[in-house]
Amino acid sequence: MIRVTAVHPSSIAAEIGLQPGTELVAVDGRELEDFLDWEFLTAEERFSLLVRQPDGEEIEFDIERPFEEPLGVTLEPPRVRRCANRCDFCFVDGLPQGLREGLYIRDDDYRLSFRYGHFVTMTNLKQWDIDRIIEYRLSPLYLSVHATDPVLRRYVLRNPLAPDIVPLMRHFADNGIRFHTQVVMSPGVNDGKVLERTLADLYAFGDAVGGCSVVPVGLTEYSKHHLVREPTANECRDAITTIDARAAIAQQERGVNWAYGADELYNRAGIELPPESAYGAFDQIENGVGAVRYLQRQVREDAGALRGWEGRRIGIVTGTAMAPLMPMVSETLLRESGATFEVIAVENTLFGRSVTCAGLLPGAAIREALMGRNDLDLALIPGEALNDDGLFMDSMAYRTLADAVPVEVRPSKHFSDAMQEPVAA
Numbered sequence: 001m002i003r004v005t006a007v008h009p010s011s012i013a014a015e016i017g018l019q020p021g022t023e024l025v026a027v028d029g030r031e032l033e034d035f036l037d038w039e040f041l042t043a044e045e046r047f048s049l050l051v052r053q054p055d056g057e058e059i060e061f062d063i064e065r066p067f068e069e070p071l072g073v074t075l076e077p078p079r080v081r082r083c084a085n086r087c088d089f090c091f092v093d094g095l096p097q098g099l100r101e102g103l104y105i106r107d108d109d110y111r112l113s114f115r116y117g118h119f120v121t122m123t124n125l126k127q128w129d130i131d132r133i134i135e136y137r138l139s140p141l142y143l144s145v146h147a148t149d150p151v152l153r154r155y156v157l158r159n160p161l162a163p164d165i166v167p168l169m170r171h172f173a174d175n176g177i178r179f180h181t182q183v184v185m186s187p188g189v190n191d192g193k194v195l196e197r198t199l200a201d202l203y204a205f206g207d208a209v210g211g212c213s214v215v216p217v218g219l220t221e222y223s224k225h226h227l228v229r230e231p232t233a234n235e236c237r238d239a240i241t242t243i244d245a246r247a248a249i250a251q252q253e254r255g256v257n258w259a260y261g262a263d264e265l266y267n268r269a270g271i272e273l274p275p276e277s278a279y280g281a282f283d284q285i286e287n288g289v290g291a292v293r294y295l296q297r298q299v300r301e302d303a304g305a306l307r308g309w310e311g312r313r314i315g316i317v318t319g320t321a322m323a324p325l326m327p328m329v330s331e332t333l334l335r336e337s338g339a340t341f342e343v344i345a346v347e348n349t350l351f352g353r354s355v356t357c358a359g360l361l362p363g364a365a366i367r368e369a370l371m372g373r374n375d376l377d378l379a380l381i382p383g384e385a386l387n388d389d390g391l392f393m394d395s396m397a398y399r400t401l402a403d404a405v406p407v408e409v410r411p412s413k414h415f416s417d418a419m420q421e422p423v424a425a
């Protein structure tokens with residue numbers, strides 16, 4: 001059963017009398033569990049719909065509508081599937097106390113993997129879920145493999161019940177499901193020979209695995225440092241050597257790199273990022289894989305259209321990881337827009353200095369960095385540091401920040417998205 005939270009005016013749902021609070025019970029006799037059932041089972045032009053109205057009355061409708069005309073209901077958000085693991089490097093364990101409740105949820109939900117590209121471990125699947133993924137063709141899925149060796153994977157996930165991932169992936173692959181995969185690399189645990197084997201095993205899946213990225217473990221001040229540590233520069237360099245070896249084979253055999261290192265891996269290794277062409281379709285951009293090269297490309301493509309910025313002074317707020325790389329991007333902006341740019345590297349005061357990415361910057365640290373900066377005409381802040389409700393990790397609202405500092409602030413993911421309109425003279 002799924003509850004309706006809103007009915008759109010002039011929609012089919014409004015016409016047949018659905019209301020906020022109506023429960024959608026079954027389509028063509030099949031009970032509805034969540035939004036996936038709703039979307040897939042109502043994809044036909046004709047179907048029967050059993051509902052329970054807020055007063056308890058059950059009604060069955062025969063729905064016939066033009067193909068793809070939406071029914072016009074908003075559904076209550078799904079109850080997120082919780083994670084069954086306890087990884088030593090879990091980001092949730094690295095959170096300080098007192099943040100908003102939603103941040104402490106360990107989700108591991110294949111529905112969100114399909115819809116939003118969240119990585120899942122698939123350690124909480126029941127047979128019903130497996131059948132459903134195949135029936136609805138939920139593909140591609142984003143899978144945290146970490147290690148294909150089943151014993152080691154259970155150790156990394158701290159889950160003795162985690163299923164052997166290779167046969168499970170094989171079952172999915174045989175039924176047309178594809179994956180993008182990642183390894184979160186924990187030094188001394190799943191790097192070295194283990195990483196070589198993991199990449200080889202995943203590569204052997206052929207088309208069913210679109211690629212594998214290797215992301216170094218990232219810890220905050222609050223993480224379980226007695227159990228896990230971040231890799232050294234040498235360990236990151238070794239991992240890049242392993243990735244390169246696999247990428248060379250993949251280039252020769254498949255014409256793509258297939259194995260990728262996260263930007264952070266190169267950053268820590270002190271090695272220059274691979275060229276833009278190495279990242280193919282940028283399938284794992286959200287995972288920090290190729291993010292800098294993608295940004296460079298985006299800026300190159302958009303910057304020519306920027307007008308009205310001549311002589312302006314723009315601050316680019318970013319994390320300490322991205323700051324040294326930012327000139328690679330801002331040079332193009334400078335040339336095309338005529339503005340001058342200053343990179344403002346901000347340390348993470350919420351999670352500690354070791355957390356260097358822009359997306360986790362708290363509003364308070366940005367506010368501190370921009371106080372007194374009335375010499376700037378505009379400050380661009382990392383758009384990925386805000387959630388859909390306009391809140392930073394420390395729950396400061398974007399508007400609160402904007403009202404507190406003496407410079408106009410705009411969230412931005414690739415500069416040109418925030419530079420279409422010049423600031424007022």
Ligand code: SF4
Pocket residue numbers: 083084085086087089090091092106107108121157
């Ligand atoms: S899979 Fe591991 S890292 Fe992800 S939420 Fe669960 S415990 Fe945390």
